[in-house]
Amino acid sequence: MARRTSFLLRTDPRILEALRRWADDDLRSMNGQIEFLLRKALRDAGRLKETDKDQSGSDSTQE
Numbered sequence: 001m002a003r004r005t006s007f008l009l010r011t012d013p014r015i016l017e018a019l020r021r022w023a024d025d026d027l028r029s030m031n032g033q034i035e036f037l038l039r040k041a042l043r044d045a046g047r048l049k050e051t052d053k054d055q056s057g058s059d060s061t062q063e
Contacts, residue, residue, distance in 0.1 A: 009034075019034070
């Protein structure tokens, strides 16, 4: 099982609120939504190998 790392993210309050609404619509936590979006952006940019989809063993993305 992969270890998760915490980090501080500073963002505009409007972005945070829009992200919170989107996470609620997708039935995800804020943290889960941010991870989902980052993983998708990395995969789309070719910066994430398919074997790196989810280090915990399950790919929980909803597209």
